[in-house]
Structures are given as C-alpha cells and as structure tokens.
Amino acid sequence: MKVKGYYGKLLDINLTTGEIKKTEIPAQDIKHFIGGRGLGTKILWDKLPKAGIDPLSPDNALLFMPGPFSGLPIPSSSRTCVVTKSPRTSAVNPKHEHGSTVSYSNMGGFFGPEIKFAGYDGICITGKAEKPVYIKIMDDKVEICDATKFWGMGTDEFDKVFVDELGNRKYESCYIGPAGENLVPMASILNTAARAAGRGGVGCVMGSKNLKAVAVKGTQMPNLGDHKGYLDLLKKIRTSFKVNHEGVERWRYGGTADALESSSKSGTQAVKNYSEGTFAEIEKIGTEANRKEVWKRDFACFSCHLACKKSGLAKGAYGVMVHDGPEYETGTMMGANLMISNLSGLHKLIVVGDDYGIDIISAGNTIGFLMEAYEKKLIDKDFLDGIDLTWGNVDAALEMLHKMSKREGVGEIACHGVKYLAQKIGKDAHKFAIHVKGHELAAWNVPVHSDRWSIIYATSNRGACHMNGGSPERQDQTALRDSIAACSFASSWYRDEVSYAKFMSAITGIEWTEDEFNKAGTRIFTLEKMFNYREGFERNDDALPPKFFENKFTYGEHKGAIVDKNDFHNNLTNYYKAREWDVKTSKPKEETLKDLNLEFTI
Amino acid sequence: MSDRNKEYTRRHFLQDIAFGGGGLIVLGTLGFRIIKDKEHQLIKAISVDFEKCAGCRTCETACSAFNHKEIIDGELVSGLGNPYYSNIKVYHYNPDVDIPSTCAICPDAPCIDACPVAPDITTGRKALYRDPENMTIKNDVERCIGCAQCAEACANLRGGIIHPNPETNKPERMCTLCNGDPQCVKHCPFDALAYIEMPEDRDLDSLSPEVIAEKLIKKYYEINVDYES
Numbered sequence: 001m002k003v004k005g006y007y008g009k010l011l012d013i014n015l016t017t018g019e020i021k022k023t024e025i026p027a028q029d030i031k032h033f034i035g036g037r038g039l040g041t042k043i044l045w046d047k048l049p050k051a052g053i054d055p056l057s058p059d060n061a062l063l064f065m066p067g068p069f070s071g072l073p074i075p076s077s078s079r080t081c082v083v084t085k086s087p088r089t090s091a092v093n094p095k096h097e098h099g100s101t102v103s104y105s106n107m108g109g110f111f112g113p114e115i116k117f118a119g120y121d122g123i124c125i126t127g128k129a130e131k132p133v134y135i136k137i138m139d140d141k142v143e144i145c146d147a148t149k150f151w152g153m154g155t156d157e158f159d160k161v162f163v164d165e166l167g168n169r170k171y172e173s174c175y176i177g178p179a180g181e182n183l184v185p186m187a188s189i190l191n192t193a194a195r196a197a198g199r200g201g202v203g204c205v206m207g208s209k210n211l212k213a214v215a216v217k218g219t220q221m222p223n224l225g226d227h228k229g230y231l232d233l234l235k236k237i238r239t240s241f242k243v244n245h246e247g248v249e250r251w252r253y254g255g256t257a258d259a260l261e262s263s264s265k266s267g268t269q270a271v272k273n274y275s276e277g278t279f280a281e282i283e284k285i286g287t288e289a290n291r292k293e294v295w296k297r298d299f300a301c302f303s304c305h306l307a308c309k310k311s312g313l314a315k316g317a318y319g320v321m322v323h324d325g326p327e328y329e330t331g332t333m334m335g336a337n338l339m340i341s342n343l344s345g346l347h348k349l350i351v352v353g354d355d356y357g358i359d360i361i362s363a364g365n366t367i368g369f370l371m372e373a374y375e376k377k378l379i380d381k382d383f384l385d386g387i388d389l390t391w392g393n394v395d396a397a398l399e400m401l402h403k404m405s406k407r408e409g410v411g412e413i414a415c416h417g418v419k420y421l422a423q424k425i426g427k428d429a430h431k432f433a434i435h436v437k438g439h440e441l442a443a444w445n446v447p448v449h450s451d452r453w454s455i456i457y458a459t460s461n462r463g464a465c466h467m468n469g470g471s472p473e474r475q476d477q478t479a480l481r482d483s484i485a486a487c488s489f490a491s492s493w494y495r496d497e498v499s500y501a502k503f504m505s506a507i508t509g510i511e512w513t514e515d516e517f518n519k520a521g522t523r524i525f526t527l528e529k530m531f532n533y534r535e536g537f538e539r540n541d542d543a544l545p546p547k548f549f550e551n552k553f554t555y556g557e558h559k560g561a562i563v564d565k566n567d568f569h570n571n572l573t574n575y576y577k578a579r580e581w582d583v584k585t586s587k588p589k590e591e592t593l594k595d596l597n598l599e600f601t602i
Numbered sequence: 603m604s605d606r607n608k609e610y611t612r613r614h615f616l617q618d619i620a621f622g623g624g625g626l627i628v629l630g631t632l633g634f635r636i637i638k639d640k641e642h643q644l645i646k647a648i649s650v651d652f653e654k655c656a657g658c659r660t661c662e663t664a665c666s667a668f669n670h671k672e673i674i675d676g677e678l679v680s681g682l683g684n685p686y687y688s689n690i691k692v693y694h695y696n697p698d699v700d701i702p703s704t705c706a707i708c709p710d711a712p713c714i715d716a717c718p719v720a721p722d723i724t725t726g727r728k729a730l731y732r733d734p735e736n737m738t739i740k741n742d743v744e745r746c747i748g749c750a751q752c753a754e755a756c757a758n759l760r761g762g763i764i765h766p767n768p769e770t771n772k773p774e775r776m777c778t779l780c781n782g783d784p785q786c787v788k789h790c791p792f793d794a795l796a797y798i799e800m801p802e803d804r805d806l807d808s809l810s811p812e813v814i815a816e817k818l819i820k821k822y823y824e825i826n827v828d829y830e831s
Contacts (some may be wrong), residue, residue, distance in 0.1 A: 071682075071684065072682060072683070073660055073663035073664070073667075073683055073789075075791075110659070110694075117684050117685075117686065156696070159696050160696050169693050169694065170686075170691070170693075192694065192696075192698075193696050193698075194698075217686075218684075218686070219684060219686045219687075220684065221681075221682040221683075221684050224682070227672065227674045227679065227682075228674055228675070228677075228679060231679060231680055238789065241791065248791075296822040296823070297656075297698060297699070297822060298656050299656050299657050299698060299700070300656040300657060300658035300791070300792075301658065302658065302659055303658055303659060303660050303663060304658050304791075305658070305791040305792075307656040307658070307792070311697070311698040311822075311823075312822070312823075313822065313823050313824060321697050321823050321825060323696075323697075323698060
C-alpha cells in the first residue's frame with residue numbers, strides 16, 4: 001500500500017539509452033528512509049550493487065531528492081538533497097580502485113518543492129548522454145533536450161538564458177557550470193545562480209553524465225494521511241515563527257555571515273589554512289560591512305521566513321553584482337582562510353566560484369593549502385605557473401580559481417583538492433592538507449571545542465562536513481532534517497507540539513513517535529556508514545589532519561589552542577561504543593544492523 | 603486632478619515605487635486618494651511593497667490553498683497550496699529581484715471591455731463581469747466562450763494576470779479577495795503585501811512584472827536590462 005504524503009514514484013532516467021521510467025518506490029523504503037538524503041542513499045545502494053564502481057562512470061546514479069515536507073508551505077522546508085557516489089573521497093588503504101564514500105549535498109531554493117509538484121518523490125539519473133543535454137519535466141511529460149549551445153556557459157549567464165529556452169519563468173531548475181563540465185572533482189550544482197549543492201563533487205558527477213541542467217514544473221500534490229491535522233500544525237508553526245520573531249530578525253539581518261565575527265572571536269574560524277582560529281581583520285568582511293557597502297536585498301527560499309540569502313552590489317576594484325554572499329562558509333574560506341579582507345575582492349572570488357560552479361569551501365581550502373605550501377617553500381612559482389600565491393593576495397587567488405575551474409596548468413592538479421596535491425608535492429605537505437577522507441574541511445576550525453569538532457569532521461559519512469553533528473544524536477537529527485527536506489537554520493522552531501515527528505505523522509497518517517523518528521535517523525546514518533564500509537573505509541579513515549595535533553594558535557583569546565591526539569582517539573572510541581560499532585574497524589555490529597532493519601547490508 | 607499631475611504620475615510612478623524609501627508602495631500607484639469607479643464604489647485590492655518582498659512564495663501557497671479547497675471527511679477545508687493554482691504569482695529575475703504580481707481589480711477593467719459576449723438582458727453582465735459586492739472580476743463559465751480576449755487585453759494593457767485555463771481556455775487568476783480576508787496578505791512573512799483602498803491616481807499602464815523588474819534591477823544593482831524586447 002502507498003504511504004500517504006508520497007507518490008511512491010521515482011523518475012528514473014537513463015541518459016545512455018534515453019529510457020525514461022517512473023518506477024515504484026517500495027512503501028517499506030519510504031517508511032524506513034523517509035526521503036531526501038535517507039531515501040536517496042537507499043536508492044543509491046540499490047543502484048550500485050557492489051563496491052568500487054567508478055563514480056564518474058555511467059553506472060553511478062545521481063539523485064535529486066525532495067522530502068515529505070517538500071512543496072508544503074511548512075516554513076523553511078525547501079531543501080533538495082543531491083545524493084550520489086562521491087568523486088572526492090578515498091580510503092587511507094584503498095581496497096578498491098574507485099572506492100569512495102556516499103555523497104549527499106543539499107541546497108535551498110525552489111527546486112525540491114517543484115519536483116514534488118511534478119508528481120515525484122525523487123529523480124534518479126544514470127548513464128551518460130552522447131552530447132550535452134538538459135532534462136525538462138512538466139508533470140508526466142519528460143524530455144531530454146539538446147544543451148550543446150549552453151555547454152561552457154557560466155551559471156549566471158545560463159540562469160538568465162535558460163528562462164527563454166524554457167519559455168516559462170515558472171520552471172525551477174538546477175545546473176552545473178564549466179567546472180562540472182570540465183569534470184573538476186569539486187564541482188557544485190546550483191539553482192537561482194547562487195544556492196548551491198556545493199559539497200561532495202555532485203556537480204562533477206552531473207558533468208560526467210553530460211547533463212547541463214534539470215528543469216521542472218508541476219501541478220500536483222499527493223494526498224496527506226491527516227490533512228486536517230497538518231493544517232492545524234501549519235497554523236501553529238506559523239504562529240511560532242511570528243511569536244518567536246527575534247531569531248527571525250537576526251537571520252534576516254545577517255544571514256550566516258553573522259557568524260563571521262562571532263566565530264572569529266571564539267577562535268573557531270578557519271584562518272590561514274587553519275593555523276589560527278581568529279582573523280584580526282574580520283570586521284572588514286563581516287555583517288556590518290556588507291550591510292553598509294554591499295547588500296541590497298534579503299531573499300528567502302520556498303516558504304521560508306528567515307531570508308538568509310543576501311544579494312547586492314560590491315563596488316571598488318573588484319566590483320561585481322552579488323547573488324549571495326558572503327555566507328559564513330564562503331566568507332571564511334575565500335576570506336579569513338586566505339587572509340583576504342578586501343571586501344570587493346572577497347565578493348569577486350565568491351561570484352567567480354559560483355559562476356564556474358565550483359565548491360567554494362573546497363576551493364578556498366585548497367588555495368589556502370597552496371598558500372601555505374608556497375610560504376613554506378615546498379612549492380615555487382614555477383609549480384604555480386608564475387602565480388605569486390601569497391596570503392591575502394586576491395589577484396593570485398582569483399588566478400588559481402580560474403585555473404582550477406578550467407583545469408589549466410597547476411589547476412589540473414589543484415582541482416583534485418588537497419589530498420591529491422599533498423601526494424604530488426610530497427615531503428611534509430600532507431600534514432597541513434586539511435581534509436578527511438579526501439574531502440576538505442569547512443570553515444569551522446577544530447582546536448577550540450575540539451571534542452565536538454573533531455568528531456563532527458572525522459565521522460562524517462561524506463568526508464569532512466561541518467553540518468555533521470558532534471554526537472550520534474545530533475548526527476541522526478541532521479540526517480533526519482536532510483531527509484524530510486527541512487533547513488537546519490530553522491530547527492529551533494520545531495519543538496514539542498510542532499516537532500518534525502508530529503508533521504511526519506500528519507503527512508503520512510501513520511503515528512511517528514519521537515523514538516521511531518529518531519531511530520530512522522540512526523538507520524539513515526548507519527546505512528551511509530555501511531555504504532562506506534563496503535567501499536573500504538575503516539577506523540583509520542575517521543582521522544584528523546596531523547596539523548591539528550601539532551599547530552598551536554598564536555593569537556586571539558584562544559592562543560595556544562591545539563587538539564590532543566589521545567583525547568581525540570578516546571573520543572572516537574567512545575563515539576563508536578555509543579553507536580554500537582566495532583571500535584577497531586568501525587564496522588556496525590550485526591545486531592545493530594538487524595535492529596535498524598539494515599539486514600540487507602550484512 | 604490636473605493633467606500635469608497625471609503626467610507626472612505616469613512618468614515617475616515606477617521610479618517612485620522603486621525609490622519610495624520603504625514606505626507604503628502600491629502596485630501601480632503612489633498616491634493615497636481613493637478612487638471610485640463609474641458607480642462611485644470603493645475599490646480595495648492587494649498592494650505590494652517591493653522593498654520587502656523576499657520571494658518566498660508563501661503568498662502563492664496561501665492563495666492556492668484557500669481558493670482551491672478540498673473536501674476532507676465531508677468538510678471543505680484549505681487545500682495543500684500548489685502555487686500553480688495561485689492567482690498571485692511571484693516571478694524571479696536575475697539579477698535577483700522577485701516580483702509578486704496579482705490582479706489590480708482595475709477600475710476601468712479592460713478585460714471586461716474585451717469580453718465579446720453580449721450583456722445579459724436582465725443583469726447587464728457579459729461573461730466576464732464585476733462583482734458589485736467587492737468589485738472583483740468574475741467569469742461566468744456557463745456563458746464564457748473561451749476566446750481568451752480578456753487575457754490578451756490584460757497582457758497588453760495591464761499586468762498580464764489573466765491566464766486561460768489550459769483545457770477550457772476560460773480566464774483564471776482574477777483576484778477573489780478571499781471573502782474579504784486576502785490570504786496572501788495574511789500569511790506574508792515579510793509584510794510585503796497589504797489589502798488597501800486603491801488610490802485614484804495609480805498608474806495602471808505599468809503593471810507588467812518585466813517593467814517593474816527592470817526598474818528594481820536598475821535601482822539595486824545599477825544594471826540595465828530589457829526584458830520586453
């Protein structure tokens with residue numbers, strides 16, 4: 001029987017054969033894995049029957065997954081999760097040539113809700129088109145169209161001209177830029193020219209399928225299990241956003257950029273390739289500076305009250321129209337981490353990165369790594385094609401960004417990220433290559449609150465991820481939000497009588513207790529873990545870069561902060577125990593898997 | 603109102619909505635005098651403050667949910683609100699502006715003028731007519747012939763709100779005002795919409811989202827775009 005609130009339908013497209021199918025999603029899978037990241041991972045597991053499949057081969061599946069909340073005007077529930085096998089990650093001791101982790105990357109905007117409106121619980125792309133194509137979906141009508149004339153186009157230009165191609169401004173679309181086309185491993189997928197599924201190389205997988213864009217529009221909604229119960233909850237949650245408005249105002253004013261200054265003060269910012277936790281010049285790129293000089297408009301995702309996206313106009317030497325930024329992540333990775341405090345220069349870097357469709361977190365991390373290698377004279381100007389890649393140098397960072405996105409010269413190596421670069425450079429370069437499993441760390445530094453941050457990064461299933469959560473409970477909560485399509489930024493409004501589980505009950509008409517809901521989170525996280533374990537990832541892959549055990553902060557309130565290696569290993573052991581995973585191998589125990597209905601992974 | 607004033611209004615209205623400084627900015631107007639139609643009745647309609655709209659489309663979902671109800675357990679209740687069925691539409695543009703666009707309930711109603719159906723002898727109504735209760739534009743689907751001339755008139759002369767139904771070709775998306783409690787206004791998280799008495803001197807010639815987008819993009823990003831060509 002169908003689960004209410006879902007269609008039980010996956011749009012399954014093979015770009016090699018051109019076959020378009022609407023396949024049934026088993027009700028059991030929906031109940032167990034919910035949607036978004038969870039259901040996407042289950043479908044990926046089924047599509048990839050064995051370990052070691054090349055993520056850039058036609059066999060890999062690329063999934064665009066809304067969740068059960070998608071399309072309903074439940075505030076801040078518009079995320080779309082892109083799930084695939086990662087082209088970014090690799091094990092310390094590879095067991096398979098192409099062994100890599102699961103990848104899940106989610107974006108706000110309007111794309112996921114529109115998938116739901118078109119009558120699908122997800123879109124799965126396999127195969128590889130012969131020439132560049134885009135997919136156009138209007139309810140049941142699905143077309144694979146020629147995209148040759150768009151190949152090579154930046155995301156900003158494409159976003160503009162694609163509207164004319166579609167002939168209707170009300171389609172929602174997502175797309176790759178030249179980075180994805182060029183198979184830059186750290187390529188992203190964007191919608192609305194700014195909102196990005198940035199992490200985990202999802203844009204590279206899309207490029208490997210010769211798929212420039214997906215556009216969708218629809219007229220449907222599935223029946224809910226308890227329609228009136230849902231309307232009652234909707235009324236309550238809307239009231240909650242009105243009553244608890246202080247937080248709403250804060251998001252609107254500063255977006256995530258508000259964290260630039262607070263994190264710097266707290267010593268938790270990635271500064272100078274993670275050598276420091278505080279950036280002395282942070283005010284120059286913080287909220288107030290942007291409010292004063294750049295931001296003009298606040299934008300919200302579908303049915304969101306927070307409007308954390310900021311658009312504007314950066315003036316000065318690097319003047320540019322700004323779609324979104326800086327956020328905390330982009331502002332830190334292209335700003336503090338590179339010691340860049342030139343505001344328009346920072347904006348230019350973000351805009352150029354988005355236009356190429358490259359993961360700005362990984363790109364900023366990689367450029368920071370190269371700056372440190374250059375400073376330490378492990379590489380010279382010749383290695384860098386003549387670029388004087390010094391700290392704070394906007395022009396040099398821009399030049400690197402161009403080269404990485406185009407895979408030109410040094411960019412051909414650098415676009416693979418810091419793990420690969422460190423192997424090429426040799427010597428001690430691996431010590432300050434800031435990644436886990438090959439995926440670069442994000443903008444939160446580790447040493448201050450290291451108990452939490454070391455677990456967050458080391459145990460993330462997609463490789464280093466700042467959204468992962470520092471304990472099993474928090475990780476499961478994140479996995480759930482990513483599965484129902486809710487935005488983490490709004491989670492504090494969803495408590496007690498308006499909890500996510502209560503919405504799930506109303507949508508499906510099936511009673512979801514908090515315990516059952518949380519268990520689904522554990523199940524989803526554990527399935528990802530089993531995917532990775534099958535691919536050859538074990539305890540020694542849940543590691544931190546050596547720099548964190550060797551480098552002390554030299555200034556700021558947390559001068560001297562460093563991570564204690566023994567503490568980290570003890571914390572990791574305790575984490576596995578709490579998860580009921582084997583402390584030596586990190587493999588989930590058989591009883592644990594059975595209890596989570598994951599027998600099929602054994 | 604003198605001709606000179608009228609001319610000023612026409613020429614500068616868009617500039618003024620764009621530079622209104624966050625005050626009450628009305629879809630197609632800047633004054634605050636109240637207009638009355640031929641029968642001297644008040645027109646209340648939805649106004650948009652473009653400074654405040656963040657493009658979240660909550661208005662679309664609220665409109666769709668209210669105006670497309672569902673019967674659940676024998677009771678007529680709000681629908682789920684797929685924006686496709688909404689009368690108000692929010693259009694995204696790049697560079698980033700969002701333009702909510704909805705029926706202006708024009709006092710002269712070129713849509714009704716364009717309707718070729720002969721007036722009913724007793725009511726005097728064409729197929730498309732004005733509801734004397736709240737001044738909204740309504741369509742008598744029994745008498746409508748689906749020629750879509752109303753939609754054409756709206757597109758050519760006003761905001762292009764009216765859309766012919768894809769199957770019947772009969773006009774849709776005229777604002778209903780939701781029984782006097784417009785849901786788009788009620789649920790807008792950004793207070794960008796208001797339900798107000800329409801001023802006398804509003805400019806009904808510049809309601810197209812394209813024209814408004816061009817002006818706002820120029821204002822915010824100092825970029826000239828031309829969506830109409």
